[in-house]
Amino acid sequence: MANTEDTQLLSADRPGSYLNGDSIQSHSGSKSKMSEGWFTHVDKFLDNLRLRNELVRQFFAELLGTFMLVLIGDGAIAQMQFFGGTALGAGFLNVNIGYAFGLMLGVYFTASVSGGHLNPAVSLAFCTLGKLRWIAFPVYMLAQFIGAFLAAVMVFAVYYDAIDKHDHNRTVVGGTAGIFATYPKAELSWGVGFVDQLLGTALLMAGIMAVTDNKNSKPPNGLEPIFVALTFFAVGISFGYNFGYGINPARDFGPRVFTAIAGYGSDVWTLNGIQWWIIPTFVPFLGAPVGAWVYYLAIGMHCESPHRGQGDHAELLEAQAPDAAEKSM
Template sequence: MASTENSQLLSDDRPGSYLNEDSSQTQKSSADKMSEGWFMHVDKFLDNLRLRNELIRQFCAELLGTFMLVLIGDGAIAQMKFFGGTGTGAGFLNVNIGYSFGLMLGVYFTASVSGGHLNPAVSLAFCTLGKLKWLAFPVYMLAQFIGAFLAAAMVFAVYYDSIDKEDHNRTVVLPTSTAGIFATYPTPGLSWGVGFVDQLLGTALLMGGIMAVTDSKNSKPPSGLEPIFVALTFFAVGISFGYNFGYGINPARDFGPRVFTALAGYGSDVWTQAGVHWWIIPTFVPFLGAPIGAWVYYLGIGMHCESAYKRHEDNAQLLESQPSMTEDK
């Protein structure tokens, strides 16, 4: 009996025995519990960091989204500049692609939190349509300007050596100038009036395209693909009307980086050229163009879509079918 018991104990103690397996499972279970406990503490800590205020969440989203837009867009301009592609069709095409991809990624980053406006003119247009609360507008606009400013600072830091070599004196109007990496400037000979119309039309086209892409009553793209089509709209404006003024069509994208260049040593020339305050056009005109584009789409197409018209008819029929207040009971 003793030998049998000893052999059983030896059998149980050998690796792979049932007893040993149960022991490892017990130890594993204990480790799992410790791991789960650690993750619970981490999750609780992260939950405490979660932003509860909707406006603060939207502020952070718009800041990061605009940062992404301008970072990739201005980075594309800088690369074109230092590769020697300034003024060439291929170089400008690269800039269009860069800004379009930056917009697409920025919208994907932020769409579920803030709607992915990344442009104060777009935010204003949505306010006029009742799709964004007016209280949120200054929050969105401030976030967008800060995001663009920080993106310009990041591009400046990444390309600092090349900027310093190419444009040590930080100029605006010379062929070697690098201020155009960050903000838009008119082509030589452009009149103020044509620049005004250029930005008005470009922003109206962009906003009209955004309205069409996001209109559930119209033939909008499948859910999740909207940012791609918004980026294609932006690309279309760029390749058609980008020559005169670099198609700023976004006050944050232009003004935020322009402020940065003024602080980074480019001087007062970032505000005036030949005594003309060109910065006013890309900073303020889009605030007119975007609402115009939004309302032209809504009045010309959106409110007349079949589904919208059917809804109005259904509501009218519902009202007619209800008993009149003067009807005898």
């Protein structure tokens, strides 16, 4: 009887199991022992697959989350281009929605493991705030670049026939390279491009800080990724014209490397003789810390801590739990 009860309890914890109370009771005690033993072996096997090193777990989480972000975002750009959407019409709105949903899913996938940064500029900003160890920063950044690169490979594979039909020569200006990386409008100057990426990334990071600040009016637990995605969407629909969706070095540089390999030529680096790739690759590393510290100095440090009176008020960002504060792109 004890064996039967133990096995029933085991099956109850396994959704979708073929075992149920009636079938177990009809089996002999030896059969129940056999089933329980099989599950024990499966549990041991799965436990052996579990990654023990925290940085390794975070690496794969950031890789997967960034892959999800860029896969859905670049896929939305490809659909817009091949369906004939215009940059100022419904097609561009679809791209903004696609990237917002990609970010939301990516953060939900990874938040409990790595915080769901999905953006090396965001990771750097959290390092400057003391919310991420500096030793983890290169791990996060490498994972994010690899995830974005692999996503570009998948989008290229899925849309290969369409790309070959519409842009057989693999062009940059007016071609399909814009599916994978950002390229400036013809009239854009270097200075305006710098300000564009600085402001966009700062706004994104400030929004992330507000959404995840326990001392402020943050959304209910579990809804933070939705509001982070809405912040991302707001930046895109306001400042997406000049450079498209930059504000993320991994999202831009990883796919840009892939396009260089895939036959788009040197123009992916030196469009019209100008090294435009430098702006979306490096400026966000300045913009995100600026946005984070502007929020903290203007708002965050002045909010009353929920732990006030318990001796913790002097701690800078104690109210922002690491697993919540790092839920961002």
